[in-house]
Amino acid sequence: MKSKLLSIIIPAYNVEFFLTKAVTSLSFFLNNEKVEIFIINDGSTDDTELIGHQLSNQFSNITVVTQENMGLSAARNVGLKQVNGTYTYFYDGDDFLNSVYLKDIFMILEQTSVDILSFGYAQVDDDGTELNRHLFKDDSFYISLSKADYIHAIIGGGTDPVAGYLPTKIIRTSLIRTLRFRQMNYEDMPFVFELLENENIHSILYLNRVVYNYVQRKDSITHSITYTNLSDKLLSLWLVNNSLNKMGVSKKVLCLNNERMLIQALWVSSLNIKFVRSRLVASNANRLLRMLFSFSGSTRRISLYLRLKTFYYLIINVLLRFIYFR
Structure with missing residues (x-):
């Protein structure tokens, strides 16, 4: 198989009402000989597979791969085994792109040695109305971002210009060739x-425009x-924390992440x-809450309200475990 510049992986499960819009918004990438697109049909029970084949008949660089329903992670892993591109993009089949910036993205990938290309995004409702947008104020x-600045931007909160959300990133394939998504x-x-633990990441660029439109579906798995x-x-909170400790990030970043973990554990x-x-x-949440207050300086930025709320849930989680938790 001839190597490509960009490989796009689209996991698709029961997205018959969204897939056509998601794919056609790839515009400049469609029928592009330097781009390959894989739709991974994850055992859909609606017309997702049929629509995928219709799109592959319409656009020459789309391939449909069908598997039994095994979940998003498994679908992404199957796609990762297929790629021939210098860069890989994991794209969700129920969202869509602002196509006007795709030529710029292609040019950056073709003319620079970037390792990670991130871009701004907006959360939109089902009809595409923008709810909020996430960009740098610059x-x-x-x-151009250093790895330290990039990590800080993801962890630091605020306007979240750099999300942990993967479809806001295009990654050099060699950096993830041996990585796999956990189930x-x-x-x-x-x-x-x-990925960021990799010491071979030297160039990170951020396209400071809303490229990705993240549709807020009320029936999505994560909602x-x-x-x-x-x-x-x-588990996700623990894993990110472990990676940060392995990378030896600054105490400031660790404290920011502690605050993020605390809020999520309370939630x-x-x-x-x-x-x-x-x-x-309840037991795992308390384990995390206790850990956060064991670190020196980890609560300096945390409000009195959050501290009191933490103590409340530490007690309630223990009590209710003995009353009616299963």
Whole structure:
């Protein structure tokens, strides 16, 4: 197979109402001999596979791969085994791009030695109405970032110009050739930070425009409250924290991440008590909450409200485990 500049992997599960818009928004990349596109049909029970084949008949560089339903991570891993491109882009089949910037992206990939190309994004509702946008305040068209600045931007919160969300990034394939997605939800952040552990990352660019439109579907996997989702959220927090410690990031970044983990662990505790009532989730959430307060200086930026809320859930999680948690 002739090498390509860019490989695009699109996991697709029951997205018959979204897939055509997602693919056609790739515009400049379609029928482009330097781009290959893989639609990984993950055992869909609707017309996703049929629509995928219709699109592959319409555009010469689309290939449809069908597998039994094994989840997003497995679909991405299958796609990663197929790629021949210098760069790889993991794109979701129910979102869409602002096509006007795709020629710029192609030019950056073709003319620079960038290792990671990130770009701005917007959250939109089902009809495409923009709910919010995430960019650097800098007016520059694109911004060069050190790895330390990049990590800080992901962890630091604020306007979240650099999200942990993987479809806002195009990555040099050689950097992820041996990586695989864990079989879990909320897998993007652990994958991104495992990537960032690689010492061969030297060039990171950020295209400071809204390129990606992230559709907020109420029925999406990550919006449902289940034992699996809450457990995977806690696991994701642990994995990112482990990567940060391996990389030896600054104390400031560790403190920022502690605050992020604290807020997420409190959120998980609240949802678990209200809806799931899992003893294991409560125990794991408390383990994380206790760890966060064991680090010197980790609570300096945390408000009194959050501290009191933490102590409340530390107690409630323990008590309710003995009352009615299963």
